[in-house]
Amino acid sequence: MHNFYKLISYLLIPIIYLNTYLRLIRKKEDANRYKERFGYTNFKKILEKDFIWIHASSVGEFKSCDFLINNFHKNYNLLITTTTKTAADYALKNYGKKIIHQYAPFDVVPWINKFLDFWKPKLVVWIESDIWPNTIIRLREKNVPSIFLNARISPRSFKKWKFFSSYYKFITKTFFAIYAQSKNDLERISKLTDVNVDYLGNLKLTKRNTSFTKLEKTKKINIMIASTHANEENLIISSLEKISKKYQLVNFVLAPRHPSRSKLIYKLLKDKKLNVEYYSRFKDLNCRFLIIDSFGKMEKFFNISDIVFLGGSLSKKGGHNPIEAAIANCAIITGPNVFNWQNLYEDMLAKDACIMINEVKEFEIKIINLIEKEELIENLKKNALNFSNTVFFQEDKLLELLNNRLEQNA
Numbered sequence: 001m002h003n004f005y006k007l008i009s010y011l012l013i014p015i016i017y018l019n020t021y022l023r024l025i026r027k028k029e030d031a032n033r034y035k036e037r038f039g040y041t042n043f044k045k046i047l048e049k050d051f052i053w054i055h056a057s058s059v060g061e062f063k064s065c066d067f068l069i070n071n072f073h074k075n076y077n078l079l080i081t082t083t084t085k086t087a088a089d090y091a092l093k094n095y096g097k098k099i100i101h102q103y104a105p106f107d108v109v110p111w112i113n114k115f116l117d118f119w120k121p122k123l124v125v126w127i128e129s130d131i132w133p134n135t136i137i138r139l140r141e142k143n144v145p146s147i148f149l150n151a152r153i154s155p156r157s158f159k160k161w162k163f164f165s166s167y168y169k170f171i172t173k174t175f176f177a178i179y180a181q182s183k184n185d186l187e188r189i190s191k192l193t194d195v196n197v198d199y200l201g202n203l204k205l206t207k208r209n210t211s212f213t214k215l216e217k218t219k220k221i222n223i224m225i226a227s228t229h230a231n232e233e234n235l236i237i238s239s240l241e242k243i244s245k246k247y248q249l250v251n252f253v254l255a256p257r258h259p260s261r262s263k264l265i266y267k268l269l270k271d272k273k274l275n276v277e278y279y280s281r282f283k284d285l286n287c288r289f290l291i292i293d294s295f296g297k298m299e300k301f302f303n304i305s306d307i308v309f310l311g312g313s314l315s316k317k318g319g320h321n322p323i324e325a326a327i328a329n330c331a332i333i334t335g336p337n338v339f340n341w342q343n344l345y346e347d348m349l350a351k352d353a354c355i356m357i358n359e360v361k362e363f364e365i366k367i368i369n370l371i372e373k374e375e376l377i378e379n380l381k382k383n384a385l386n387f388s389n390t391v392f393f394q395e396d397k398l399l400e401l402l403n404n405r406l407e408q409n410a
Contacts, residue, residue, distance in 0.1 A: 001170075006109060012108075016106055028085060030085055033088075034103075037104070045119070046077055046100075049076050050406075051077045053081065053121035055082075055104060056082055057083045057128070058083065058084050058087045061082075061150075062082055062087050067203065067206035078098065079099075080100065081103065082101070086295065104132075107135055112134055121144055125402075128151065128181070129152050129153060136172075136174045146174050148179070149203055151185060153188050154318060154340065155339055158188045162191075169192065172193040172194075172195050173194060178196070179200050181202050181203070181204075183199055202344070204321055222307075224302065225254045225311065226309065226311060236309075236363050236364075251285075253292065254269075254289065255298060259294050262292075269289050269291075275289060276289040277290055278293045302327075306331060308331070308332050311335075312337070314337065314360060321344075326385060326388035327388045329382075329385045332380070334354060334355070336358050352380070353384045354380070355380070
């Protein structure tokens with residue numbers, strides 16, 4: 001089957017070139033660096049230290065690299081690859097002095113060979129769910145030690161991969177170890193691979209140097225609608241309108257998962273004749289509806305929020321990480337579709353550290369209940385904050401594993 005995949009990847013080369021050209025026109029690719037997608041680089045390699053290559057496709061995956069970057073950047077050159085321009089910008093802005101960033105090459109053998117022959121990584125760390133067969137199998141053929149960290153597979157992807165389980169086994173035998181993101185992921189991945197799959201916790205939940213200091217309590221109640229995906233705002237817009245009209249002391253902050261959707265949300269609110277502003281233009285936090293139209297502002301607004309509704313859970317996106325909001329001492333509400341974080345939410349619900357709604361109509365009811373019952377919201381905040389102090393990841397065990405492997409290949 002792999003020979004068939006390789007053949008298809010070669011046949012797709014003209015389409016890849018055309019698509020890259022179109023993306024350049026639309027400014028979705030970096031005009032100065034797009035050749036990196038074909039294995040080329042303008043970077044002059046630093047030879048003093050060995051390279052560890054960490055592949056993290058998008059911003060979400062890259063954020064889970066924080067622990068690895070801070071523990072290895074002094075002794076190794078850290079080559080970070082992503083596939084999106086947004087992730088590249090985020091990586092360079094926040095870690096530019098600690099890493100070397102490149103765009104991941106397209107999954108075509110000659111381009112992968114060019115990339116690997118130049119960088120010659122001593123160890124490869126593959127993050128989450130981005131499976132590129134040619135790249136991963138080429139690592140095995142070149143005897144590059146590789147580990148699959150924070151591995152996940154959604155229920156939908158699992159059903160698809162079951163039809164190609166032999167190919168999934170063939171691809172993943174490249175890895176000397178696989179560590180699943182959750183116990184549910186461990187169970188699913190174990191059914192698809194012969195490699196031993198273990199669980200250390202979720203790499204995204206390693207302890208970071210993040211500290212939140214809540215602003216002084218006021219009569220205002222700030223409600224943050226965070227990390228929403230397409231159409232989710234439409235599902236709750238009527239409730240937001242009713243709540244804003246009934247409770248004049250309530251302000252809403254809307255932070256879509258993809259800030260490029262900000263204009264659509266702005267129009268949605270304007271059509272309801274609601275008082276709405278973009279944060280990039282307004283800067284005043286005292287606004288009835290404020291849209292966060294850029295990346296990197298989530299922590300700031302968790303910090304000023306009393307209630308946080310986490311999106312990706314009304315649509316079937318699998319939900320989002322609740323721990324940053326919990327650390328910020330927020331009362332957390334989520335929809336029912338949280339399969340990416342199922343185990344974590346189950347633990348939080350058992351400790352009354354969040355609220356889960358099963359239907360959209362419950363959204364308004366739960367929000368109003370929290371607004372009107374101060375004791376309830378304070379208890380939910382306290383439980384969420386206490387839960388955030390849980391040790392979610394065995395950091396020492398991972399460091400020992402990686403250091404031992406690096407020493408073996410010294």
